[in-house]
Amino acid sequence: MMNFGRKHVFALDDEMRLDRSAVQDFLEKHAGEPFLIFGFTFLVWHHLSEIERSDSLDLSNGILVHSGGWKKLINLAVPPEEFRQRLQASTGLKRIHNYYGMVEQIGTLFLESPEGDGSLVCPSFADVVIRDPLTFDPVPDGEPGLIQTLSLLPRSYPGHSVLTEDLGTIVGVDDTEWKGRRFVVHGRLPRAEARGCSDTAEV
Numbered sequence: 715m716m717n718f719g720r721k722h723v724f725a726l727d728d729e730m731r732l733d734r735s736a737v738q739d740f741l742e743k744h745a746g747e748p749f750l751i752f753g754f755t756f757l758v759w760h761h762l763s764e765i766e767r768s769d770s771l772d773l774s775n776g777i778l779v780h781s782g783g784w785k786k787l788i789n790l791a792v793p794p795e796e797f798r799q800r801l802q803a804s805t806g807l808k809r810i811h812n813y814y815g816m817v818e819q820i821g822t823l824f825l826e827s828p829e830g831d832g833s834l835v836c837p838s839f840a841d842v843v844i845r846d847p848l849t850f851d852p853v854p855d856g857e858p859g860l861i862q863t864l865s866l867l868p869r870s871y872p873g874h875s876v877l878t879e880d881l882g883t884i885v886g887v888d889d890t891e892w893k894g895r896r897f898v899v900h901g902r903l904p905r906a907e908a909r910g911c912s913d914t915a916e917v
Contacts, residue, residue, distance in 0.1 A: 715752040715779065725753075725761070732761045737771055744775075751778045755812065759792065762807075763800050774806030779825075781813045794832035814899055818876050822865040824897075829890050836894040840865040844884055845877070847903070855884040858900060879903045 716722055723740040727733045740749075751773065753762075758780045762773075778801070792800075794812060801807045814824040814834050824834040824842070836842055843852050844859040853859045861882040868874050879902055886896040 715750075719750045719752075725751075726757070730757075734771065741771065741773075746775065748775050748777065751776045751807075753778075753780050754782050755780045755797075756782075758801075759797065762805055772806050774808065776805075776807055777809040777811070778807050779811050779813060781815065794826070795830075798830070816863070816876065816878070819863055819865045819868060819873050821867045822863070824863075825892075827890055827892060827896060833885050833896040833898050835890070835892045835896050838894065839867060841895060842882070842884070842897050844882055844897070847881075850877075855887070858883045860903075861897070861899065 721744075723736055725733060725737050727736075751758075758778065797812075798810050801810060812826040812832070812834070815822055819840075822837070822840050824836055824840070827833045827835050841864045843862040843864065844855075844857070845851065845862055846853050847860050850860075858881055861878045861880045863876045863878065865874055881900040881903060882897050883900065884895060884897045888894065890896065
């Protein structure tokens with residue numbers, strides 16, 4: 715994600731604590747300008763949701779893109795609407811987008827729909843298939859199953875088709891401002907191994 719920005723500032727220090735002075739300095743230098751915030755979902759929730767307006771850390775010009783990291787902290791996971799409401803109330807953030815993606819299909823991101831319902835939209839170069847976890851046959855739209863992600867981007871390795879251990883449901887096609895297949899992710903299969911962004915840090 716750092717490729718999409720410049721003048722990078724890390725909001726957490728070496729002890730994984732919010733570096734309020736670094737964030738405040740950044741906001742003062744770029745007052746009135748739009749800026750991009752990226753973080754793993756559980757770290758964003760753990761640190762940014764604790765900010766209060768009295769801290770004078772107004773992030774209302776920011777665009778937050780976040781993903782991943784609830785697997786080890788599933789008991790703390792919060793619904794998308796509560797996530798957005800809490801961060802907006804504490805930081806002023808209004809543009810908040812979750813995304814679904816994995817290193818196995820690097821460069822392919824399924825971004826959260828602007829509808830604000832937590833659904834994710836397939837980009838023009840990618841798609842998803844929802845499969846029955848027992849037969850692996852595709853299931854009808856609206857029924858849950860295993861998520862298979864397809865992408866045109868991987869060319870140097872067989873990453874064009876990935877059958878995940880995540881459960882999801884297709885909830886619409888070309889029915890919002892962003893065209894494409896829309897789906898929601900329900901979580902991991904029971905007893906699936908925890909791995910990925912949740913291994914990045916402990917809180």
